[in-house]
Amino acid sequence: MSIIIRTSHLTKSFQGKEAVSDVSMSVSQGQIYGFLGPNGSGKTTVMKMLLNLVKPTCGDIEIFGEPLIQSSIEYLKRIGSIIEYPIFYDKLTALENLEIHCAYMGFYNKKAIKETLELVHLTNVDHKSVRDFSLGMKQRLGIARAIITKPELLILDEPINGLDPSGMKDMRNIFSMLSKEYGMTLLISSHLLGEVELIADTIGIIKSGRMIQEVSMDTMRGRNTDYVELKTSDYKKAALILESKLQLRNFKVMDESVIRIYDTTIAQSDISKTLILNDVAIESINKKTASLEEYFLTQIGGMENVG
Structure with a gap:
């Protein structure tokens, strides 16, 4: 070509x-x-x-x-x-x-x-x-x-x-x-x-x-753009449990209520069960796929002046 x-x-x-x-x-x-x-x-x-x-x-x-x-x-x-x-x-x-x-x-x-x-x-x-x-x-x-x-x-x-x-x-x-x-x-x-x-x-x-x-x-x-989005009011404790109990490293705290877990080798049900057993209240947990927009915003470092 x-x-x-x-x-x-x-x-x-x-x-x-x-x-x-x-x-x-x-x-x-x-x-x-x-x-x-x-x-x-x-x-x-x-x-x-x-x-x-x-x-x-x-x-x-x-x-x-x-x-x-x-x-x-x-x-x-x-x-x-x-x-x-x-x-x-x-x-x-x-x-x-x-x-x-x-x-x-x-x-x-x-x-x-x-x-x-x-x-x-x-x-x-x-x-x-x-x-x-x-x-x-x-x-x-x-x-x-x-x-x-x-x-x-x-x-x-x-x-x-x-x-x-x-x-x-x-x-x-x-x-x-x-x-x-x-x-x-x-x-x-x-x-x-x-x-x-x-x-x-x-x-x-x-x-x-x-x-x-x-x-x-x-x-x-072709990239692995799937992730699990966890919503919880106790994000600090949730992050600690993900790391200490599930040995997860590939996750990101997005704000004070949302954590994105990019390691999809662990079943969503296992994540939920572990968090609940450790007294972390879950508002929602869902599997999602990152869009081009999310990838783009990651590359340019935020929403400012996109256009």
Whole structure:
């Protein structure tokens, strides 16, 4: 499988301060790559550098196997993108906006315009100006514009902002279809971690401009992410019993009422029995599975400014 995007030690400084620092990432052909990070972590800056909108301070970028240089422009014909908030000619209709985009891209297929609007569920808007669209409708139009030419690579910065749950599901299905049926490669940033978990093949986690981890979802799913969650008002005594009576070491006190036990070799019933025999009152005890969101928050160190 060929590599569509490769960055090596990518760094960008603004006024002497590094917004992106030593980022190396790899996106394979046909893959959906989820790019995760808190607000201000550098996701958008990386995407802008991939599109030559921002020039790196140092480091290397390869797109489609070719090094990206300041004068690179032809490769953009093979890419569809949304960066930050999509901008349109507000007085024109959705169809007219797509016609202009297609002319600019040298893509002349009026049938494709209608089909793409239907694909993103933007119908019955033939005479409606884009300025009268809701945020969700503009986001759908932005996605339509990005995918209409069936590009080899899609770079999408928060593509489901402003969409309701039904719209998110629609886009999730579209992205999966583009990857599977057209072999399209997608780089998607999002703060909606549950959505990324459902469609991504690989995730890259970035914090404070640095890539923390790049991992395949198959690897994530193969890990032992099951745990037992114990709720008790006597968490200190419960922790002592788990360690002294059951010889458990792989557990974590989450707060003053919750303990997570990651060692699943001991039966849940044995944990309950031992705690009760040692006068520890149990409010609840349940087996659970860690989500991508929990993994992500563990990696970045908390909930602050996720987005």
